[in-house]
Amino acid sequence: MMKxxxxxxxxxxxxxxxxxxxxxxxxxxxxNCDYMNGPxxxxxxxxxxxxxxxxxxxxxxxxxxxxxxxxxxTGLEKIPVKPGIIYTLKISAxxxxxxxxxxxxxxxxxxxxIETISVLRNIYFLNVNGMTTIEKDFSVPPGxxxxxxxxxxxxxxxxxxxxxxxxxxxxxxSVREEGPMKSPPREILEKNFMSPGNFKDCxxxxxxxxxxxxxxxxxxxxxxxxQVVEFDGAKCLxxxxxxxxxxxxxxxxxxxxxxxxxxxxxxxxTARGEGDFRLGLWWERKKFNRDYQNRVRCELSDKWQTFTExxxxxxxxxxxxNVSINSKGDAxxxxxxxxxxxxx
Numbered sequence: 001m002m003k004x005x006x007x008x009x010x011x012x013x014x015x016x017x018x019x020x021x022x023x024x025x026x027x028x029x030x031x032n033c034d035y036m037n038g039p040x041x042x043x044x045x046x047x048x049x050x051x052x053x054x055x056x057x058x059x060x061x062x063x064x065x066x067x068x069x070x071x072x073x074t075g076l077e078k079i080p081v082k083p084g085i086i087y088t089l090k091i092s093a094x095x096x097x098x099x100x101x102x103x104x105x106x107x108x109x110x111x112x113x114i115e116t117i118s119v120l121r122n123i124y125f126l127n128v129n130g131m132t133t134i135e136k137d138f139s140v141p142p143g144x145x146x147x148x149x150x151x152x153x154x155x156x157x158x159x160x161x162x163x164x165x166x167x168x169x170x171x172x173x174s175v176r177e178e179g180p181m182k183s184p185p186r187e188i189l190e191k192n193f194m195s196p197g198n199f200k201d202c203x204x205x206x207x208x209x210x211x212x213x214x215x216x217x218x219x220x221x222x223x224x225x226x227q228v229v230e231f232d233g234a235k236c237l238x239x240x241x242x243x244x245x246x247x248x249x250x251x252x253x254x255x256x257x258x259x260x261x262x263x264x265x266x267x268x269x270t271a272r273g274e275g276d277f278r279l280g281l282w283w284e285r286k287k288f289n290r291d292y293q294n295r296v297r298c299e300l301s302d303k304w305q306t307f308t309e310x311x312x313x314x315x316x317x318x319x320x321x322n323v324s325i326n327s328k329g330d331a332x333x334x335x336x337x338x339x340x341x342x343x344x
Contacts, residue, residue, distance in 0.1 A: 005096050013096050013205075016301055019176065019177045019259060019271070020174060020175065020176040020177070021077075021174060021176075022173075022174040023059070023076050023077070023149070023173040023174060023175075024057075024059065024170075024171075024172060024173060024174070032094075039137060040108065043143070047148045052074050052076070052151075057065070057171070058170060058171055059169075059170040059173060060168075060169055060170075061074070061151065061153075061169075061170065061228065063170040064153070065091070066128070066155075068147075070313050071207070073150050073151065073152040074150070074151050074152070075106065075148045075150050075327045076148060076150075076151070076302040077147045077148070077269065078108070078146050078147065078148045078334070079146065079148075079149075079175065080145060080146050080149055081107075081140050081144060081145065081146060081147045082140075082145070083139075083141060083142045083143070083144055084139075084142075084180055084181050084261045084264075085139065085140075085177055085178075085179070085180060085181070086137055086138075086139050086178040086179055086180070086181060086262065086312075086314070087126050087136075087137070087138055087139065087140075087175055087176065087177060087178065088135050088136065088137055088175070088176050088178050089103065089119055089120055089135065089137075089138060089149075089175050090134070090135045090172060090173070090174050090175075090176070091103075091120070091133070091134055091170060091171065091173050091175075092133040092134075092170060092171045092172040092173075093124060093130040093131060093132060093168050093170045093171070093173075094124065094130070094131050094132065094168070094169050095123075095168055096168065096169070097125025099151065099152065099153055100121070100122075100123050101120075101121070101122050101123070101124060101152070101153060101168065101213045102118070102120075102121055102151075102152045102153070103118075103119045103120040103121075103149060103150070103151050103152075103304075104116050104117065104118055104119060104149070104150040104152070105117045105118075105119045105138065105140070105148070105149060106147065106148040106149075107140055107141075107144045107146075107147055108144065108146045108147065108152050108255045109143050109144055109145055109146075110143070110145065110146075112184070112301060112337065114143065114144055114296060115141075116150075116233060117138070117140070117295075119136060119138050120134070120136045122134060124168060129162065131171050131172075133172070137178065137314050138311075138312075138314065139181060139312035140316060141311065141312070142301075142310060149175070149250065150171075153168075155310070159221055160162075181262050181263065181264060181312060182262045182263050182343065183344050184263055184342040184343070187344070188258070188342050189212055189342060189344070190341045190342070190343065191341065191342070192217055192339045192340065193253040193254045193340045193341070193342075194251060194253050194254075194320070194323065194338050194339055194340040194342060195254060195258070197337055197338055197339055198212040198238055198336065198337050198338075199228050199235045199237050199335075199336075200234065200235050202228045202235060202237075203228065203325045204227075204229065204230065204235070205227060205228060206226065206227055206228075206230050207227060207228050207237055209251065210237075210239075210249045210250065210251055211249060211250050211251075211252065211322075222295045222343065223239075224249045225237070225238075225239070225240050226239050228248065229334075231334050232272075232304075232334075234336065235331070235341065236334050236335055236336045237334070237335045238331075238333070238334050238335075239325060239327075239331075239333040240331070240332045240333070248280075248324055248326055249324065249325055250280070250322040250323060250324035250325065251322065251323045251324075251338060251339045252284065252320055252321075252322050253320050253322070253323075254320070255319055256318070256319055256320065256321075257318055259318075260313045260318050260321075260342070261313060261314065261316055261318065262312070262313070263312075263313050263342050264310055264312055264313070264343050264344065265281065265310070265311055265312075265313050265340065265342055265343070266308055266309070266319045266339075266340070266341045266342075266343045267279060267280075267308065267309045267310075267312045267321075267323040267338075267339070267340055268306055268308045268337070268338070268340075269298075269306070269307050269308075269325070269335055269337070269338050269339075269341040270304055270305070270306045270307075270335065270336045270337040270338075270340070271298070271300060271304070271305065271322065271333055271334060272300055272301060272302060272303060272304050272305065272334050272336075273331065273332045273333045273334045274300055274301040274330070274331060275300055275327065275330055275331030275332065275333075276298055276299045276300060276327070276331060277297075277298050277300070277325050277326055277327040277331055278295065278296060278298065278324075278326040278327070279295075279296040279298055279307050279308075279309045279324070279325070279326075280295070280309070280321075280322070280323065280324035280325075280326050281309045281317050281321065281322070281323060281324075282321065282322040282324060283313060283318045283320075283321055283322075284318065284319060284320035284321060284322060285315060285316075285317040285319070286317045286319050287317070288317055290322070291315055295309065296308070296309045296335075300331065300333065304336060306337075310343065312326070321340055323338060323340055
């Protein structure tokens with residue numbers, strides 16, 4: 001009987017941590033300061049150069065007197081997470097100055113680093129009488145089972161350096177489960193919303209079905225040569241551009257006649273060529289700005305490969321999606337097929 005009770009208590013403790021991780025309850029000493037460089041950069045941590053101080057009631061985020069190139073980051077304890085679950089990050093905090101805060105999720109499968117996602121970006125101000133509380137939904141992609149929250153501040157804002165010392169006082173910081181992502185109904189499951197999805201019926205020559213950017217920055221951002229060509233026995237789209245130019249050309253899906261919030265969406269591109277690109281999946285939102293992310297790095301070769309990106313759509317007001325081909329360098333990209341699907 002005692003053994004059964006002990007097993008139940010252990011299972012309940014694990015479930016409780018899975019259901020909600022309260023970082024105010026973790027206690028690994030008065031100060032948790034890290035100064036890491038080198039190999040850690042490859043794991044998505046950038047450079048650790050800041051401290052979290054715990055006093056039992058608050059977390060004090062300190063920026064020490066050290067030189068860093070970009071952000072001051074501190075990683076918290078690793079917690080278990082599950083794909084297909086919507087999580088809510090909750091933070092109550094007060095800024096010592098006007099400070100910009102970035103919270104990342106460093107994602108792992110077992111102990112292997114997978115990728116880094118942005119969970120929350122916020123600005124805290126000086127002289128607010130009380131804590132500011134924010135809740136932010138997020139989910140993790142397939143193949144992930146643990147996460148480290150990484151809290152960071154820029155070293156400088158608009159050329160002005162952040163002063164060393166306590167920059168943020170946190171009274172609550174937690175991650176909790178909300179419920180499962182939606183499973184798409186049969187009529188939209190794996191339907192290609194990037195129809196037709198290939199170029200076999202296109203005329204040879206310049207291709208107008210890809211967005212190349214407009215306005216004063218168009219040439220700098222997207223000086224793109226997009227041509228439908230005969231290649232490897234079939235029509236495909238060839239994308240190339242001037243060396244050292246940075247491009248964000250993208251394809252736009254058919255309009256959604258339903259609300260895609262809380263579904264997983266998959267972008268797939270079958271391509272070959274020279275160099276590399278980042279495959280991006282963005283949300284188009286009515287009367288609102290786009291949600292940009294370009295995460296999957298795709299190494300091209302002389303063989304056809306299918307590259308995929310799966311992202312949870314948690315944003316409201318989404319009516320279309322964009323699949324971007326983000327390249328910097330001398331990449332020449334041949335694209336045979338492109339798909340945008342709702343998946344389980």
